[in-house]
Amino acid sequence: MTAKSTEDKLKDLKSSPRSMTEALTRAETQNISLSSRLSAYRKDSSDRRPEFAKAYDDLVERLNMIDQGRVGPGLGELMPEFNLPDENGRLISLSSLLALGPVVISINRGHWCPYCKLELRSLAAIHSEIARLGAGVISIMPDGAQFTGDYVAQNDLPFPVLSDIDLGYSLLLGLIFWVGPEIQRLYKEAGVELEKYHGNQGYFLPMAAKLIVGRDGRVKARQVNIEFRERMEPQALIATLRQLRIG
Amino acid sequence: MEMHQVRYFLAVARTLNFTRAAEECHVAQPSLTRAIKLLEGELGGDLFRRERPHAMLTPLGERMFPLLKQCYDSAQSARALAAMINDGEIGALKLAVSGSIELGLILSHVNELRKTFSEIELKILRGTGPQIVEYLKSGDAELAVGTSIGETWDRLDSWKLFDESFDIVLSRSHRLGSQETIDLADLKLERFLLRNHCEKGGELAAMLRTQGLNADHRHEVSSDQDLMALLDANIGIGFLPRTVNTPQSLVRTSVKGLELERDICLYGVAGRQRTPVAATFMKMLRAANWQKSTS
CATH class of the missing domain: 3.40.190.10 (Periplasmic binding protein-like II)
Incomplete structure (x- = not known):
């Protein structure tokens, strides 16, 4: 009797979190590096929603077959200019940011994506270090300011989130993909309302990516995560910015 | 997917002919076919039924056409706007606004756009619902802000901004x-x-x-x-x-x-090429947090 109840207690401790928020908090409090946070969340999430994990695996496999490692702007290439509105409606251009220093561009899937949330919060945590290295940070996602405004406030993001409406800029970078009918169905069930966030019926998303652009407008470091449940480690980003400063 | 793949797809969808599409895109036909094959692989199905020399859109192709067109137009206008600003061109914005709507609603967005250009030329037309539709039809205005005119012309693109x-x-x-x-x-x-x-x-x-x-x-x-x-x-x-x-x-x-x-909506003419300035303004209004700015 007593033995059983102890076992139950242990089970309770180990049990999967019931909500996304709970899982995110758990991933953040129990892990130090971004990659371990992401994989902790990924594990919890696939225990909770195995059908999502399966659909995501299929999607990533399909995109990987096409990719051959060449997706997105290459190292040394000129980063295309953008003029995109931030969460307050201010129009921000890449050239205006580059005038101040190198820029870390984070292409994100959306305010609803838990992996992006973990990533952007970890970017927020090292933002002062990035600023000390003379660089700026910007996140670009397909969601309107109606959604990114609260997101910036709730997650204390010290950098703007730009709205890439209709994913024009992400397409210029070669970074968009279609989620397909299966994930579309799962999103609808889970209350992820891409049509509302994007203001169109496209069901396109950008691939998660980090691009570090030097003052000369060229890509100095890049990581495109077709496997969007993995992201660039903040320390790798800091290392690149340090090198840029020396070089 | 990549810009050129989408461009080739749209060209074939428009001409329904691989040879003609390849000519239009200034590319050898095998390259065009290969690019479309890759796109089909990514989308998980055929976009065209090939019946030489013609091509017919499959249901997947039909479905993807307007979606990819919207995305492609957005990318094109982003690129064109950057080039215009870089070349120091004067931006022009021709806008019709219903007499029942305060201009102040959109002025902060106009100002944001103005800041990115060295110069911008505005044309603001005022009128009733039917007059606004006429301005759009004639091309006197590229975009319009109004309410409940969506059903009056079947060539209108409309985006609801907010209700009040x-x-x-x-x-x-x-x-x-x-x-x-x-x-x-x-x-x-x-x-x-x-x-x-x-x-x-x-x-x-x-x-x-x-x-x-x-x-x-x-x-x-x-x-x-x-x-x-x-x-x-x-x-x-x-x-x-x-x-x-x-x-x-x-x-x-x-x-x-x-x-x-009433619903405040943004209107444009469906299928008509928009200037980069109008396309950017359209995206700015659609992206805006109206709930916040009108409360």
Whole structure:
């Protein structure tokens, strides 16, 4: 009797979190590096929603077959200019940011994506270090300011989130993909309302990516995560910015 | 997926002919075919049924066409806008705005756009719903901001920006002006000020009748400036949307049973090539947090 109840207690401790928020908090409090946070969340999430994990695996496999490692702007290439509105409606251009220093561009899937949330919060945590290295940070996602405004406030993001409406800029970078009918169905069930966030019926998303652009407008470091449940480690980003400063 | 793949797909979808599409895109046909094959692999199905020399869109192709076109146009305009700014070109924006909407609603966005250009030339056209549609048809305006004109022309692209309710507006010196609440019965003898320039005018009159009020017992105006002047002089009782500002001398209130709402929408002509400036402005208005800016 007593033995059983102890076992139950242990089970309770180990049990999967019931909500996304709970899982995110758990991933953040129990892990130090971004990659371990992401994989902790990924594990919890696939225990909770195995059908999502399966659909995501299929999607990533399909995109990987096409990719051959060449997706997105290459190292040394000129980063295309953008003029995109931030969460307050201010129009921000890449050239205006580059005038101040190198820029870390984070292409994100959306305010609803838990992996992006973990990533952007970890970017927020090292933002002062990035600023000390003379660089700026910007996140670009397909969601309107109606959604990114609260997101910036709730997650204390010290950098703007730009709205890439209709994913024009992400397409210029070669970074968009279609989620397909299966994930579309799962999103609808889970209350992820891409049509509302994007203001169109496209069901396109950008691939998660980090691009570090030097003052000369060229890509100095890049990581495109077709496997969007993995992201660039903040320390790798800091290392690149340090090198840029020396070089 | 990549820009060139989408461009090739759109060219084949338009010409329904691989050879002609390859010519249009200045590319060898095998390269075009290969690029489309890759795109088909990514989308998980065939986009065309090949019946040489013709090509027919499959249901997946039909579905993807408008979606990819929207995305491609957005990318093109982003690129073109950057080039215009870089070349120091003067941006031009031709905009029709319903007379029932305050220009102030969109001015912060106009200003943001103005800041990115060394110079920008604005053309603001005002009119009623039907006049706005005419401006769009003739090309005098590229975009329009209005309400409820979506059904009047089947070539309109429309995007809802936000919705808002109407208030009842009257002078502070009106006999009802200091009353805590106003009931339908209080309005029985009143003369209403109807805005002829408002797309919701007909709906408002119908609502007044339904509630047993005499909608014909009225004054008519065709601008908010005149409406405000009459109200200020304590002539009549008006109805104004929440985002139309009123001076301190006027009271705004609501009356149970007289609830009216309108959708503020952005319109453009479907299928017509938009200038990069108009395309950017369109995206700015669609991206904006209207809930925040109008509260």
